Structures are given as C-alpha cells and as structure tokens.
Amino acid sequence: MRVIIGYGNELRGEDAFGVDTIKKLQKLSLKNTKLLSLHQLTPEIVLQLLDANEIIFIDASYDEKNHYALACPLTEQDNLNLSHHISPKTIIYMLNNLYKNMPKFLIYSMMSRSFDTIEDTLRYQECVDAVALYLSLEGQKIDF
Amino acid sequence: MQKKTIVIDPVTRIEGHAKITIDISEEGVVEDAKIHVTQYRGFEKFCEGRPYTEMPALTARTCGICPVSHVVSATKAIDEILGVTPPKAGVNIRKIVNLAQMLQSHTLNFYHLSSPDFIYGFDAPKEDRNIFKMMQTHPQMARDGINLRAFGQKIIEDLAGKRIHPTGIIPGGASHKIEESTKEAILEQVPAMLKIAHSALEFFRDNLHKFQEEIDYLGAFPSLFMAITNDEGTLEHYDGKLCFMDSEGNILKDKIEPRDYKEFIGEAVEDFSYLKSPYYKPLGYPQGMYRVGALARVNIAKTCGTPLADKELIKFKALNDGKPVLNTFYYHYARLIEMIYAIEKIEELLKCDETMSDNVRSTSTVSYERGVGCSEAPRGTLFHEYHVTKDGIITGVNLIIATGNNNLAMNAGVKQVAQRFVDPKNITDGALNRVEAVIRCFDPCLSCSTHALGIVSSKVEIRDHNKKIIKVFERS
Numbered sequence: 001m002r003v004i005i006g007y008g009n010e011l012r013g014e015d016a017f018g019v020d021t022i023k024k025l026q027k028l029s030l031k032n033t034k035l036l037s038l039h040q041l042t043p044e045i046v047l048q049l050l051d052a053n054e055i056i057f058i059d060a061s062y063d064e065k066n067h068y069a070l071a072c073p074l075t076e077q078d079n080l081n082l083s084h085h086i087s088p089k090t091i092i093y094m095l096n097n098l099y100k101n102m103p104k105f106l107i108y109s110m111m112s113r114s115f116d117t118i119e120d121t122l123r124y125q126e127c128v129d130a131v132a133l134y135l136s137l138e139g140q141k142i143d144f
Numbered sequence: 145m146q147k148k149t150i151v152i153d154p155v156t157r158i159e160g161h162a163k164i165t166i167d168i169s170e171e172g173v174v175e176d177a178k179i180h181v182t183q184y185r186g187f188e189k190f191c192e193g194r195p196y197t198e199m200p201a202l203t204a205r206t207c208g209i210c211p212v213s214h215v216v217s218a219t220k221a222i223d224e225i226l227g228v229t230p231p232k233a234g235v236n237i238r239k240i241v242n243l244a245q246m247l248q249s250h251t252l253n254f255y256h257l258s259s260p261d262f263i264y265g266f267d268a269p270k271e272d273r274n275i276f277k278m279m280q281t282h283p284q285m286a287r288d289g290i291n292l293r294a295f296g297q298k299i300i301e302d303l304a305g306k307r308i309h310p311t312g313i314i315p316g317g318a319s320h321k322i323e324e325s326t327k328e329a330i331l332e333q334v335p336a337m338l339k340i341a342h343s344a345l346e347f348f349r350d351n352l353h354k355f356q357e358e359i360d361y362l363g364a365f366p367s368l369f370m371a372i373t374n375d376e377g378t379l380e381h382y383d384g385k386l387c388f389m390d391s392e393g394n395i396l397k398d399k400i401e402p403r404d405y406k407e408f409i410g411e412a413v414e415d416f417s418y419l420k421s422p423y424y425k426p427l428g429y430p431q432g433m434y435r436v437g438a439l440a441r442v443n444i445a446k447t448c449g450t451p452l453a454d455k456e457l458i459k460f461k462a463l464n465d466g467k468p469v470l471n472t473f474y475y476h477y478a479r480l481i482e483m484i485y486a487i488e489k490i491e492e493l494l495k496c497d498e499t500m501s502d503n504v505r506s507t508s509t510v511s512y513e514r515g516v517g518c519s520e521a522p523r524g525t526l527f528h529e530y531h532v533t534k535d536g537i538i539t540g541v542n543l544i545i546a547t548g549n550n551n552l553a554m555n556a557g558v559k560q561v562a563q564r565f566v567d568p569k570n571i572t573d574g575a576l577n578r579v580e581a582v583i584r585c586f587d588p589c590l591s592c593s594t595h596a597l598g599i600v601s602s603k604v605e606i607r608d609h610n611k612k613i614i615k616v617f618e619r620s
Contacts, residue, residue, distance in 0.1 A: 046290060
C-alpha cells in the first residue's frame with residue numbers, strides 16, 4: 001500500500017502546502033492509497049505506516065531563492081536534538097529499525113519563503129494541483 | 145584569569161528555544177548562570193479585541209505539545225465568564241483528555257528526550273546520546289514509547305477531535321459524548337499501557353544508583369511547591385484550590401481560589417529573558433521562588449487516589465522520609481508515577497456511568513466581566529485570566545504558563561549544576577550536557593506550536609567580560 005503524508009500548519013501561510021495537497025488528493029479517490037493529513041510528524045505516526053511499501057511525504061521547505069519550485073532539498077534540516085516533532089528521516093529510521101519495514105520513500109517539497117501568508121495564491125494552487133495530479137497519475141501506474 | 149561568559153545556545157532536547165550563559169569570574173570559578181528564553185510570543189496582547197469564543201482555539205496555538213492544557217484553562221475561564229457549570233459528563237471528558245495529554249507529554253520527555261542520558265550516561269559521547277542510538281540498543285523500549293504516546297494521542301483525537309489543537313473541549317463542557325465503541329477500544333488497551341508505564345518506572349528506578357551525583361546536584365535545593373489540590377488531598381489536574389507548601393512540608397497557604405491567584409502570585413520581569421518570573425508574594429522576590437509540575441504535585445498530594453500509583457507514591461515519599469523531595473532530578477520519577485496514575489484514572493473515569501451521558505454541555509451568554517481558568521498542565525499550574533466587555537470582546541488577558549512558574553527554580557538549578565560540574569579550565573561535553581539536563585528535568589515547554597526556522601545546533605561561546613568571543617564549541 002502507498003501512504004501519502006501531507007504535513008504542515010494551515011495557519012502558517014505556505015506551510016500548509018502538504019495539507020492542501022492532501023485535500024486535493026482526497027477528491028481524486030486514489031486506489032490502494034492511504035492519505036494522512038498531519039500538523040507535524042510525531043513518533044507514533046509510524047504505527048500507521050507499518051503496512052506501507054511506499055511512503056510519500058509532502059511538505060513546504062524554506063528557501064529564499066527558489067520560491068514555488070517543486071523539489072526535494074538534499075540538505076535536510078534535521079539533527080539529533082529531538083523535541084516535539086521529527087523528520088521523515090527519523091520516521092523511516094524507526095520503521096527500518098523497530099519494525100523491520102523497509103518502504104520506498106519519497107519527499108515532495110514546495111520551496112517557500114513565506115510561512116506567514118500565501119504570497120501568490122495562483123502559483124501556490126498550481127503547485128498543489130501539479131503535485132496532486134502527478135501523484136494521482138503515478139498511483140495509476142503502480143500496482144500496490 | 146580573565147572574566148568569561150560561556151553561552152549554550154540553544155538548549156537542546158527541550159520544547160522551544162532557550163540559551164544558557166555561564167559567567168566565569170576573574171578568579172576562574174563559575175560566578176553565575178542563567179537560562180534565557182529567547183522567543184517572544186505576545187499572546188496576551190494580540191488576543192485583545194477578539195471575541196471570547198475564539199480564546200480556546202487561539203491560546204491552544206501557544207503550543208504543539210500541550211495545547212489541551214490551554215484549551216482546558218481557556219474554557220474554564222470562559223465558563224466563569226458565562227456563569228455556567230459544565231455537566232458531569234462534560235467535565236469528565238475534559239479530565240480524560242487532559243490526562244491523555246499529560247500521558248503523551250510525559251512519555252515524550254522520558255523516552256524521546258531524556259532516556260538517552262539514563263541509558264548511556266551524561267558523559268557518553270554526544271553521538272550516542274540520542275534516540276537513534278536508543279532505537280538500536282533498546283528497540284523494545286523505543287516501541288513502548290511509541291505505543292504509549294499513540295495511546296494518549298488517540299484518546300485526544302477520539303474525544304476532542306484532533307491530536308494537536310483539539311476542538312472538542314468547548315465553553316460549557318464538551319462538543320460530543322463518548323461513543324461506546326470508543327470507550328471499549330480505550331479500555332481494551334489499558335492493561336498493556338499500564339505494563340509499559342510500569343516497566344519504564346522500573347527501568348528508571350533500577351538505574352538511579354548510577355546518577356547519585358546528578359540527584360545531589362542537578363537542582364537540589366529547598367524551595368516552595370505549588371499545585372492545585374482537591375478536598376481529599378489527592379493528586380488533581382483539572383480542578384481544585386491552590387496550595388503552597390514549603391520545603392519542610394508545611395502548608396503555607398491552601399484552599400486558595402484560582403480566581404484569587406494574584407493575591408499570592410507576583411510576576412517579576414528580568415531583562416535577560418522573555419519568560420516571566422512568578423513568585424509567592426508573601427515571601428517577596430526572589431525569595432518566593434517555587435516549583436510546579438509533577439514533583440510539586442506528588443509532593444503536595446497525600447495520595448494519588450488510584451491503587452498502582454499509590455503504591456509508587458509511598459516509595460517516592462520514602463525518599464525523604466515523608467518530607468517534600470527537593471531534588472529536581474526526581475521530576476523524572478514523579479512524571480513516571482503520574483503516567484501510571486493517568487492510565488488508571490482514565491480507566492476509572494471511562495467506567496463511570498455519568499461520563500457516558502448525552503448531556504455534555506451547558507450554555508449561557510456573557511454574565512461576568514472576568515474569568516480565571518486554572519488547571520495542571522504536564523509542566524505545572526496554568527492560569528488563563530480574561531476580561532471581556534458585555535458583548536464578549538476580550539479587553540485584557542493574563543497568562544501564567546506552567547513553565548514560567550519554574551523560571552526562578554530553573555535559574556537556580558542551572559547555577560547549581562554549573563558551579564558543580566563546569567571546570568572553566570577544562571570544559572567537557574558531559575558538563576555542558578548536565579547543565580542542559582537540569583533544564584530537561586523541568587521539561588520546560590517554551591515552544592511555539594510548529595516549525596521553527598533554523599537548525600537546532602548547540603553552540604557554546606566563551607566570551608570575555610567585553611562580550612568578545614574568544615572560543616566557540618560546536619556541540620552537534
């Protein structure tokens with residue numbers, strides 16, 4: 001089964017990208033796909049991912065220069081000093097080491113420089129639509 | 145020797161952002177140490193002008209880890225403004241959700257933030273003192289932490305709508321009754337969760353002998369304690385009167401109505417921190433330093449009122465022959481007892497027939513111009529005070545966040561541990577970790593609700609008395 005996790009804070013402008021993309025995907029009735037809309041990633045989420053063979057994380061990533069680019073940042077803003085939320089890397093590490101589940105995983109990020117407001121509603125929505133459409137089409141190709 | 149200041153910025157494995165400075169005197173000894181809370185929130189100001197109905201949702205955004213506490217205190221303050229008494233079922237739903245949050249919050253502190261220190265020791269290489277290493281060497285313990293947190297979070301979601309920033313706790317009570325199937329699903333998990341909580345407590349107790357120096361010097365000092373208590377004197381987190389106890393166990397003042405808190409609690413402001421420094425007014429500032437949270441609660445409570453937690457409380461109180469336990473390190477112990485209590489109490493409340501009633505909410509309109517809501521958050525006593533117009537528009541807000549109550553004690557703890565462990569001629573990572581660890585004992589929640597920009601790396605700067613940096617330690 002494929003699990004798509006969109007996460008972010010709907011009150012923090014473009015940080016809502018993951019959550020808004022999940023809302024779009026919910027209208028598309030994807031087969032063999034579980035959709036999770038989360039405020040943030042927390043350790044107990046792994047219990048909802050135990051039967052996943054592919055996990056897709058959707059998030060906004062802070063980037064001053066490449067606003068509205070769709071990409072995956074290669075340098076993860078992550079470290080060992082955990083507080084109340086964790087990263088996709090930690091989620092996958094937990095699945096691998098605690099539950100012997102080795103899912104394929106992908107991260108889809110929209111570069112954003114604004115976690116206060118949605119600066120350009122049209123371009124923001126284009127990004128949401130583009131990722132939702134792509135994941136919808138990819139889901140049709142793959143037999144889970 | 146030149147005067148220096150060591151800066152630990154930010155403090156790691158806590159909720160939120162803070163830094164610690166350690167001042168070294170010309171004689172080469174630790175002169176002072178302080179915790180600086182470096183984020184400013186401004187909730188008290190920007191809530192002004194909003195309708196009172198928004199306060200639970202607005203103030204919940206103070207935090208992503210303990211939003212339930214803010215919702216509970218906010219709705220209790222509004223209950224006073226409306227002049228309503230929530231029905232028993234509504235109160236019990238609030239209590240269960242509050243306990244579920246305390247359980248998941250304490251679990252996060254023990255398993256994810258503090259256990260690396262307990263497993264590997266404070267002097268272990270920093271590469272090992274983290275959750276990744278813990279998952280490798282203690283996988284079952286890590287799975288236990290995940291299961292316990294999931295249990296608490298699921299209860300919040302099922303009873304209050306959302307795991308983070310729940311909407312089901314509302315003025316007058318709760319938004320909906322508990323479904324029978326939800327009740328049964330929770331009760332089914334209780335035995336397994338109790339087993340996990342017990343094994344965590346046993347692990348901690350079995351390893352206590354390794355940490356005698358930390359027990360003795362990580363914030364071990366006399367102070368007052370404050371918590372809310374009920375008429376029976378049992379452990380209480382939702383409702384009751386305020387009680388102040390001194391370090392000998394004498395009750396200085398009890399049966400204080402929360403709405404009268406300003407008669408007994410002063411709020412000082414220091415120029416080195418955005419966190420207020422509340423103090424017990426009759427003793428003045430800063431002599432009126434007090435501690436709140438799990439340690440204060442179990443020190444003040446005569447019993448827990450649930451069988452398994454009561455057995456543990458007896459052992460806990462024996463640590464200091466029945467007098468209040470003064471060692472800040474034992475906050476961890478107290479939290480583990482509260483975890484057992486929370487599971488037992490959730491079971492008890494769910495089995496109460498009145499909890500399952502359809503009548504979960506009372507309604508009214510604005511009747512009073514002031515309301516104070518007070519509850520025990522995971523980290524201590526939380527106050528919300530609102531003033532409204534007759535139309536229900538907020539004209540004034542005062543919040544004392546649970547962690548803020550501990551501000552003076554946290555600073556005293558940082559100073560004590562720095563003076564004991566930090567050798568200015570040979571600053572070790574273990575010593576700096578202990579300085580952070582005393583803060584971690586209090587489990588402070590300084591955070592905003594979500595993503596903070598920037599990498600939380602830990603940096604220690606040594607500065608001379610002119611604030612010129614002369615050496616930098618990178619710690620992650």
